[in-house]
Amino acid sequence: MHLRHFEVVDALLRTGSFTAAGEWLGLAPAAVESLLDECEHDNRLLLFSRVRGRLQATAEALQLQSAGQRLLEELEQLRRVTGELRDHRAPPLRLMACEALIGHVLPLSVAALRRRFPDTPCQLACADLSHMQLALLMRQCDLALSLEPATHPDLQSTVLHSGKVHLIAPRGWLGGRQRHANLTLLAGEGMVALEQPNQLGQALEQRLRKLAPPPRLHLRVQSLALLRAMIEAGEGLALVDPFTAHSARLAGLDQCPVSPAIEVKLYALQRTGAETGAALRALSEIVSEKAIEALAG
Structure with missing residues (x-):
């Protein structure tokens, strides 16, 4: 299959008409229709059927688009690089x-x-x-x-x-007096954690499980932004990296390093x-x- 044929098929799938696909590709509608006919004839495939004057993609066209998507992305990247070289622009x-x-x-x-x-x-x-x-x-x-x-x-x-692991808590939880929070303060407390913790998160959870009683890990979330939002909503405490703690402080949450110190x-x-x-x-x-x-x- 010629690359131009695939571009026509992709444009028709995206736009649904010869006129819109022509605008997408910078071609006349008749030229798009001609290229589609040529593609279907050369490859012995029916890619679109005409139903009541409208184009309807066949299963073969959808499979073709899925298989060739990576090719189009690489082609677009090649065009960007070519443009940068032509215009003497620095690469990104x-x-x-x-x-x-x-x-x-x-x-x-x-x-x-x-x-x-x-x-x-x-x-x-x-x-x-x-x-x-x-x-x-x-x-x-x-x-x-x-x-x-x-x-x-x-x-x-x-x-x-490098920095230290911090505890973040709802506003007022630390009382504004503590410069460090001993991990023993978290015994039996409700905690929020990431759904898929990294190596640091896994190590912290192992430490927390050794407390008596261990904290109640009652909420897991998929992002740090959501974790911070749940702390703001009063849904518990969390142990985080120092950069997340900095963002939490800017948002008005309580935060301080934990003791003993854990380096990040x-x-x-x-x-x-x-x-x-x-x-x-x-x-x-x-x-x-x-x-x-x-x-x-």
Whole structure:
């Protein structure tokens, strides 16, 4: 099948008419219909039937679209790169970060980087460690920011900063007097935790189970944003990383480090031996600065 034929099939599936598909592809409706006829004839497939003057996709057309979606995405990426080369634009800096960093540290860091390198576009994504590592290994990401070190031998982890695990609680729960919260305070208390905790979360839950009586883990959620919202609603307490605790403090929740202290490190993940341009090196420095500022507040 020719690539142009597949583009026509995809456009017709998206728009539902020769006229709209023509506008999508920059072709006359008659040209779209001709290309579809040619595609169906060459491949001996019926991809669309005409029912009362309207196009109706066949099962074969839907299967074709599903199988070729990756091809279209790669083609679009190729077109973007070609446009950047033609216009002499810098390639985008592709960044990924864990959820704890996207509410404060990452946006402030990227904004500072863009002021220093205004001609460098950025692509941002939120992901967990496994997806970060896969994107780095497939060269779909230049730098990932994580609270966990890389586990793959072809990736390197650089510590940018570190902080402590914090307790976050509804406003007034700590009474504004405590600078640290001993884990024994959590015995028998209602707790909120992530549905799929990372290595730190799993280690914290193991510690909590040793308390007498152990806390009541009565609510699990899928994101840190939802976890914080449930704490704001008075649904319990939570142990979180220092960056999530910083966001909670800005939202008016009580928060303080736990005792004994539990360290959390912020890592920059990259492919081992990958080239690093000036913008990428600057970003690592900026993230470190913004992390220090956030945790010092």
